[in-house]
Amino acid sequence: MTERRVAPRLGEFLRARRARVRPEDHGMPAGTRRTPGLRREEVAMLAGISTDYYIRLEQGRDRHPSQQVVQALAEALLLEDEASAYLRGLAEPGPSQRSRRTRHQEYASPGLVSLMDAWPRTPALVYGRYMDLLAANTLGEALFSWLGEETNLLRAIFLMPPARAFYRDWARIGEGCVAALRAANIDPDDPRLVELVGELCVNSPEFARLWGRQEVRAKTAEIKRLTHPDVGELSLRFENLTVPSAPGQHLVVYHAEPGSREDQALALLGSYAATPASDSHASRRQDLAAEDGPAAEKGIR
Secondary structure, eight states: OOHHHHHHHHHHHHHHHHTTOOGGGGTOOOOOOSSSSOOHHHHHHHHTSOHHHHHHHHHTSOOOOOHHHHHHHHHHTTOOHHHHHHHHHHHOOSOOTTTTOOOOOOOOOHHHHHHHHTOTTSOEEEEOTTOBEEEEOHHHHHHTGGGTTOOBHHHHHHHOTHHHHHBTTHHHHHHHHHHHHHHHOOOTTOHHHHHHHHHHHHHOHHHHHHHHTTOOOOOOOEEEEEEETTTEEEEEEEEEEEOTTSTTOEEEEEEOOTTSHHHHHHHHHHHHHOOTTOOOHHHHHHHHHHHHOGGGTOSOO
16 A cells, blocks of 8 residues: 555545444534534544644545544544554555555465364354455355355355345345455455455445445354255354464354254254265365465465
């Protein structure tokens, strides 16, 4: 990210988040307003800076707000921790380490793949920084069989009709995934991110609207309500775990209460998938990684 690009991205974020804060949230009267959210002068007052300086930030005429100003703006805009961290990243002066990152394909480590394959009754998947599916064990592949050849979860959710049948809370799932994509990618000029976001904005009005909200939120544990074409409705516990050895990657695990209907349904789904001739996505992708080699940064996408 060059200095020239920092300020416009910062301004976009400030404008979008300002529009989402109600005057009542700060104990101020709403009055009559032409547009939703706080006025620029109100944000400036709450942050303890001049209105002119805040306007320069939104318009991209000031490039490097201090850490103190950034923190004051985060408080004025009622940003949570992840959104505050994202704002700090946008305000960093000069090229960041993230920007110097060369474009390459991610891969799941063989050790992690082997660990997932040892969980025959637990659907497990690994997603990368851009929500590309990097690996899945047998039950994880069976649970997400509707993906077919698609390897990117965001493209699947917003561009594939089966996603709306699979996720019973499709709107909430889509919103959370868009927020998680932004949380994992502070550098908005990353070539892979630009390509993916551009494709989705062109082809999905829902994605474009959500991306414009500038929501920043990592995925957390919750209950996912799904409808699988083979075993019907499922309510599964969802755990999203970071992979310390591979920043940006996440191990996603679904599980059911022992003895529950969902537990029996997963066992049935596993029996469908466990045929002698079928290997899991994880094993097939591990073979690809072994053939091409991590050093070549190939093998799994």
